[in-house]
Amino acid sequence: xxxxxxxxxxxxxxxxxxxxxxxxxIFLKRHINIESLTTSQSxxxxxxxxxxxxxxxxxxxxxxxxxxxKQIEVIKAYAHTDEETIYQESALFKVASDSLFDERQIQNIxxxxxxxxxxxxxxxxxxxxxxxxxxxxxxxxxxxxxxxLQFVRSGRISVTKEPMNISEMLTAF
Amino acid sequence: xxxxxxxANLTIEKKTQHISGAEAVIxxxxxxxxxxxxxxxxxxxMPIYDELYKYQDQLRHVLTRHEQGATHSAQGFxxxxxxxxxAMATSGPGATNLVTGIADAQIDSTPMVCxxxxxxxxxxGSDAFQETDIVGISxxxxxxxxxxxxxxxxxxxxxxxxxxxxxxxxxxxxxxxTKNAQFDTFDFEYEKCTSIRSYKAVPDIDKGQLLEAxxxxxxxxxxxxxxxxxxxxxxxxxxxxxxxxxxGIPSAWTILGLSALDSKHPLNVGMVGMHGNYGPNKLTNxxxxxxxxxxxxxxxxxxxxxxxxxxxxxxHFEIDPAEVDKNVKTDVAVLxxxxxxxxxxxPLVNENSHKExxxxxxSHDTIEFEKVIKDELYPTKEGITMGEVMKEINSKTGGKAxxxxxxGQHQMMACRYAEFTQTKSNITSGGLGTMGFALPAAIxxxxxxxxxxxxxxxxxxxxxxxxxxxGTILQTKAAVKIVVLNNEFLGMVRQWQQLFFDKRYAxxxxxxxxxxTIAKGYHINAKRVTKREELASAVEEMLSTExxxxxxxxxxxxxxxxxxxxxxxxxxxxxxx
Ligand SMILES: Cc1ncc(C[n+]2csc(CCOP(=O)(O)OP(=O)(O)O)c2C)c(N)n1
Numbered sequence: 001x002x003x004x005x006x007x008x009x010x011x012x013x014x015x016x017x018x019x020x021x022x023x024x025x026i027f028l029k030r031h032i033n034i035e036s037l038t039t040s041q042s043x044x045x046x047x048x049x050x051x052x053x054x055x056x057x058x059x060x061x062x063x064x065x066x067x068x069x070k071q072i073e074v075i076k077a078y079a080h081t082d083e084e085t086i087y088q089e090s091a092l093f094k095v096a097s098d099s100l101f102d103e104r105q106i107q108n109i110x111x112x113x114x115x116x117x118x119x120x121x122x123x124x125x126x127x128x129x130x131x132x133x134x135x136x137x138x139x140x141x142x143x144x145x146x147x148x149l150q151f152v153r154s155g156r157i158s159v160t161k162e163p164m165n166i167s168e169m170l171t172a173f
Numbered sequence: 174x175x176x177x178x179x180x181a182n183l184t185i186e187k188k189t190q191h192i193s194g195a196e197a198v199i200x201x202x203x204x205x206x207x208x209x210x211x212x213x214x215x216x217x218x219m220p221i222y223d224e225l226y227k228y229q230d231q232l233r234h235v236l237t238r239h240e241q242g243a244t245h246s247a248q249g250f251x252x253x254x255x256x257x258x259x260a261m262a263t264s265g266p267g268a269t270n271l272v273t274g275i276a277d278a279q280i281d282s283t284p285m286v287c288x289x290x291x292x293x294x295x296x297x298g299s300d301a302f303q304e305t306d307i308v309g310i311s312x313x314x315x316x317x318x319x320x321x322x323x324x325x326x327x328x329x330x331x332x333x334x335x336x337x338x339x340x341x342x343x344x345x346x347x348x349x350x351t352k353n354a355q356f357d358t359f360d361f362e363y364e365k366c367t368s369i370r371s372y373k374a375v376p377d378i379d380k381g382q383l384l385e386a387x388x389x390x391x392x393x394x395x396x397x398x399x400x401x402x403x404x405x406x407x408x409x410x411x412x413x414x415x416x417x418x419x420x421g422i423p424s425a426w427t428i429l430g431l432s433a434l435d436s437k438h439p440l441n442v443g444m445v446g447m448h449g450n451y452g453p454n455k456l457t458n459x460x461x462x463x464x465x466x467x468x469x470x471x472x473x474x475x476x477x478x479x480x481x482x483x484x485x486x487x488x489h490f491e492i493d494p495a496e497v498d499k500n501v502k503t504d505v506a507v508l509x510x511x512x513x514x515x516x517x518x519x520p521l522v523n524e525n526s527h528k529e530x531x532x533x534x535x536s537h538d539t540i541e542f543e544k545v546i547k548d549e550l551y552p553t554k555e556g557i558t559m560g561e562v563m564k565e566i567n568s569k570t571g572g573k574a575x576x577x578x579x580x581g582q583h584q585m586m587a588c589r590y591a592e593f594t595q596t597k598s599n600i601t602s603g604g605l606g607t608m609g610f611a612l613p614a615a616i617x618x619x620x621x622x623x624x625x626x627x628x629x630x631x632x633x634x635x636x637x638x639x640x641x642x643x644g645t646i647l648q649t650k651a652a653v654k655i656v657v658l659n660n661e662f663l664g665m666v667r668q669w670q671q672l673f674f675d676k677r678y679a680x681x682x683x684x685x686x687x688x689x690t691i692a693k694g695y696h697i698n699a700k701r702v703t704k705r706e707e708l709a710s711a712v713e714e715m716l717s718t719e720x721x722x723x724x725x726x727x728x729x730x731x732x733x734x735x736x737x738x739x740x741x742x743x744x745x746x747x748x749x750x
Contacts, residue, residue, distance in 0.1 A: 014371050017320070018308055025313045059498075066495035072317040072337055075371040173370040 003057040006035075007079045008087065008158050009064060011050040012042060012166050014073040023050055023074075026067045032056055036089075036155035044167055047075065053156045076169060080160055087158035091136035092118070093127045093143055094150040100125060109142045124149055189362045194324030195220035195355040198288065199228045201331035204363045207259050209250065209620060211235045211243035213270075215263025217303060218290025220355035235620070235649055238641035240267050242613035244274020245639070248283045249617030252600045253575055253625075255408065257284040257338045258617065264291050265303030268349070269310065273607055275345045276314040280604030281429060282406060284343035286334050293353045294322040308349050316344030324357035328364070336366035341374030342493040343406060376494055376508040378517060386488045386505045387521035389462050395530045396422045397453070397460035397485075399445050399474070402429035402603075403467010403492060403511050410434070410596045412515035413466065419519060421526040423534050425453035427468050429603045432593040436572060442534040446474040447738050448585040451545075451747055452537030454738060457482050458745040459533075466490040467511045470500040471604065480743035490514050544749040545735045550590070556729030557705055559583050559658050563590035565712045566628060566656075574626040575600065575618050579611035579635035582664040585734045587630040598625075609638030615653045616645055626654065626716065633659040633685050643695040646721050654715050655697075655723045657688060660730045668733045692723035699723040 013019050020039065027034050035053045042049035056064070061079040068077035097120065099106055110117070115129040129139050136153055192200070198221050202210065212234060214222045225234050237243040240262040247258030258278075262271050268289040278285045292301040308320045317337045321330055327350070334346040390396060404413045410433050417424050417434075423442040424434060434441050443450030445457065457463065463485040468474070475481045478500060489496070489503040490511055497506040507514050549560030563586060566574065572592035578584040578601040593599060600618055602610035615629035636657050646653055663681040670678050692699035698718050702711045708726065715722040736747045 018312065018318070021309060021312050029313060063495070063499055066497075066499070070493065070495045072369060072372045170370060173368075 004055050005057075006053060006055050006082055007061045008082070008085050008156065009050070009052040009054065009061070009068070009077065009079050010158070010160070010164075011052065011068055011077045012044075012075040012164075013048045013050065014075070015046055015048045016073050019048075019073055022071055023052075023068065026064060026071075027052070027054060030060065030064070032060065032064070038155035038157055040157075042166070044170065047166065047170070051156055051158055076164075076166055078160070078164070080158075084162065085158040085160050087132075087156050088130050089133060089136055089154055089156050090128065090130045091139070091151065091153040093129070093139065093148060094124050095127070095143060096147040096149055097122060097124050099146040103146055106143070106146050109139070113139045113142070115139060189360045191358055192361045193220065193224070193356060193358050194327050194350065195224045197324065197327045197359070197361045198331065198350065198355070199224045199232060200361060201328055201363060202259065203228070203231060204365070205257070205331070205335045207232065207257070209233045209235065210259040210261055211237050211246040211617065212261030213237060213240050213243060213263070213267055215267045215290065215303070217264035217292055217352050218261065218267070218288075218355075220352065221261070221288070221290065221350075234261075235616075235645065237613060238644045239639065240270030241273050241609065242639055242642045242645065244271050244278065244285065244287065245607075245610050245613035246617035246620075246645070247285050248274060248278055248610075249577060249600055249614030250621040251283050251285055251617075252614070253597050253618040253621040255406075255597065256621075257286055257335055259286050259288070261288045262290070263303065264289060264307070265305045268305055268307035271347075272310060272314065275311055275347060277602050277605040277607045277610065278345035279314045279316065281602065282343050282402060283345065284338040285345040286338050287345060287347045289347065289349045290355070291320065291349045291351045294351045295353070297322075297351065307347065311347045314345070315347050318347040318349070320349040320351070321354050322351045324354045325359040327354065328361060329366075332364060332366040333369065336369070337372070375492060375510050378509040378514060379507075382505055382507045383514065383518050383521060386507050387518055389486050389488060389505060390420060390422075390464065391523045393462035395460045396420070396462040396464060396527065397456060398422050398424040398464045398466060399427065399453075399457075399468055400424060400430045400433060400466040401427040401468025403490070404430060404433040405596055407467060407492065407511040409467070409511035409515055412512050412519070414438075416515045416519055416522070419524055420522050421524075421528075421531070422464065423453075423527065423531050425449070427471070427474050427603070428588045428599070428601060430468060431588055431599040433596050435594055436592040440531070442531075443538075444589060445744070446471075447476070448589065448734050448736065450538070450589075451541035451736050451749065452534040454736065454744045454747040455537055456533060458484065458743070460485050462486045462488065464488045464490070465501075466515070467492070469496045472500070475500060476738045476742055476744045476746075480745070541736065541749065549586075554729070556732070557702070557708065557726055558732060559586035559728055560590050561705070562656065562658060562708065562712075562726050562728070563587060563630075565708055567592045569712050569716050570626055570628070574598070574628050575622060577601065577611045577615040577618055577627060577629045579629070579631040580606045580608045580665075581632040581635060582660070582668060582732075582734050583630050583632045583658040585665075586658075608632075608635035611635065612639045612655065613642045613645070615655070616642060616649070616651045619651045619653050620649075627652075628654045628656060630656050630658065632664060633657055633661060633683055633688075634663045636688075640691070643692065643697060646697060647695045650720060652719065653721050655721070656715075657723070657725045658728050659685065659688070659725055660728050660732070661685060662730060665734070667731070671731070671733070673739070688723070688725045697721050697723050699725070701725040701727065703727045
């Protein structure tokens, strides 16, 4: 479909059981696939922030925000395009330790990727890479031939270039 | 213990008292002004029922015959009174049986609080007997829901529940209470909820929007209003009337807006939508300014959106910001409660009459009368029509009755032909189209408006979906008048099969029981009418009977409802046959 793009939906909420279900059901009802979802504490005490990435068109994004804001425990929701945000993902790679010693190539891969080594043991080592999707993806492709035991990537975390003014909103209340 | 002995003359003092969670639930209901609830008991809610027993002189509990009936009765009560309806059920199947009514209340913005019992906190997640995740199940169909696991949460959560259900755009709230929280005791104190920081019930009014809207309205040559339930929910009937009378704008209604404006008002131009009137449907695509008031552009109202009112500037008076631009792109949104926004725009609009434009609606009415209405209201063929039953009811009630309709052909006929002189008088399941709604909703409506005539208009199909509620009528003596328009078909589906599926009547023919015998089994006066000559006197008898009454009218089997906008067609392609 035309005009489809990746949107980062940020949702500031009260910190309550069941809210994740309510938030995700709004996407489900409209048959929109959630590509990534992260929830954490926000800059305000006792206020949570969801960061959801989904592909949709502009009008869908506006309606999703409207439906989200309508939920009682949602304080504010926003939709931003990639250009309007600064975003990162984090990935962990668990690789068998023998490859580190047997394959010289792998040391170069790690060095070139600017990844961090988190831990090294006799059996395996774990490296961490934070960056844009294409960066963690590239490292994944590069490491794949060398006995990649486990791979995991976090959802997107993002902050907006524009101010959010949630604190002001809550003080105004 | 002290609290129990003083229940008889309990008033709500702000003094702290040590009571059980179950008793606290009752005290919260009383504090919210609730004196009537609908429900069905079971294991997980027994502590609350035990308290209901003690408080029965202050809080009446109506035992419906199915939990779905409890929700629809609560809805009927809410729709006729404007107050919050309350339904109660046990965990598991009791709770899941509420879901249809909750979904109905959600889509039709009906204020309702449902209270369900739940297994004890220590059993949650263990697949205990009658454990069901009703909070998970009801999330998409509630305005808010919450599971209480500690007695001390009860006052604050119930206060929030009532505030949320009734404020802003109303809706259903479900509160699930674990059994331990019902048994445990705590220091009870109640404070009403008046605000929630993450919830703005009514958006602020923007003066700029009002001015822009007024400018468009004042410049319009062919303005048209479509009003919905927002006028009723906002109790804005007077403001609405003042607004249309000053501006002289022809006003059409959605089925949920019906009864907000007197049926005979000169500016009332009828119903929009799939089976609405010819004029307002056609002229939607000819007006230059379309003013939507408290309605949400449902697809049954708009038909094909790509060809809906494209020529018009659209103004949307709306309380729910999420409705703006959801289906139809608006030029000016006027956010706020219709009561306030309409009052505020009144001084900004010019007096006008739009006589010629109004006349266009009347010319369309003449065409519709000739092609559709004449045969429906003054039939010359032998079979009784649904329309003539409604005409008979109109003439005998003078448009003063509350009409509760179910879902199907009879619903469309009831909404098309029933006449109203009072608001909050048309109760029907609009957005969800829930068959089985009318009988229990009529019971609730009668209890909410005991001095008014409440007449349920139901099809032979929908009647059998909640027919067990005759038991509730028997037990409570609710003086509901029940009219079943029996065409021995699931008529509306049969109509579609006839028009769009080459008359392949797959599973729409009904072999029905003897409805008269059934009504008599519940000691309800009953009569069957098969001939036109008997109709007037039967309606007369029904209305002059003091208690409940069941009237079965055997109508023509294969009549259709027209006009009709076929699904996906444009409002201007409304068919007369
Ligand atoms: C619970 C439910 N199931 C199915 C439908 C689909 N449906 C809509 S109208 C209709 C036929 C209703 O038949 P009846 O109650 O006899 O009324 P009539 O149309 O004949 O007046 C059906 C099956 C529905 N609206 N609700």
